[in-house]
Amino acid sequence: MIQIRRASIADVDELLSISQLTFVQTFGPHNTEQAIKTYLTQNLTLEKLATELVDPRAQFFVAIDNGQMVGYLKVNEFGSQTESGLSNSLEVQRIYVLKKDQSKKVGQELMKLAIKIAHELKVNYVWLGVWENNTKAITFYERFGFRKFAIHTFHMGTHPQNDLLMKLIM
Template identity: 40%
Template sequence: MVAIEIKKVGLTDIRQLQEISRQTFIETFAGGNTEENMQKYLEECFTMDKLTSELTNPDSEFYFALSGNKVIGYVKINFGQAQTELKDQKALEIERIYVLKEFYGKKVGQVLYDTAVEIAKLKSADYLWLGVWEENPRAINFYKKNGFVEFDKHIFKLGNDEQTDIMMKLQLGKN
């Protein structure tokens, strides 16, 4: 187990956010996608302009997982109108949880996930939801282990490739 510190990401961290976003996305998805589609997605979704817009959206938050001073993963959460689909005021979307491959199996994803759950509770959300690629069994199993259930599917465009995401949700208990 690695000592993990969580830090809210601000505009001053944008270069680090871009680096970790690109690196973890490539590590996670390059094996199952064409180089062209990967490049197109990276150029559309992880530009400085796009990340600045996401970071300055009051309904989105990013949190880094740090080991020492090294960023080893991050989570992006959305609420209200920033949610990619449902836009339910009583929900929180986990849009991304990504961890550097070298830290797989070291509970980094779990700590980031637990952070999202805590924020959802602070915001009085009734449930969390997310979309996960149907060909990412590692992530699907992680969410199932944490109590998520499938409720729908949607199309995710990666470059020119239309892929199916499984939509999953977790009801939060009222304290």
């Protein structure tokens, strides 16, 4: 049975491991090895994760299965979100689940928690960004009622790529 608990700074090494592994699993087949390495060394580092973990407007939750961390959720309140101007909302910045554990409904439990937090905060909507080529994730979010509202371009190395911004009205 999957257990979910609030993450602490003591989890930072495992969070980094899951972040990097799931990122490579998702983006690796579609990008150069150098672009992936550059992204990881600039964006998914121990120092950055540690800073995010102590941000009072961000919350991390880890999913544990048989004593092993298999995924995590990161949500951001207004002021710590990755896009500006989306006030009275909650961002789901990351739902990362190890590929081998995705059939265990870990992502569903983490998303349910994110929606519960949004209700508790009484925000107008929950939003997230998802890579346009990650059709599995897009379908997952649509099942929860998320709908596309914008596109955000980011660079993986020198290659522009698009994230679909999706939101769920509360």
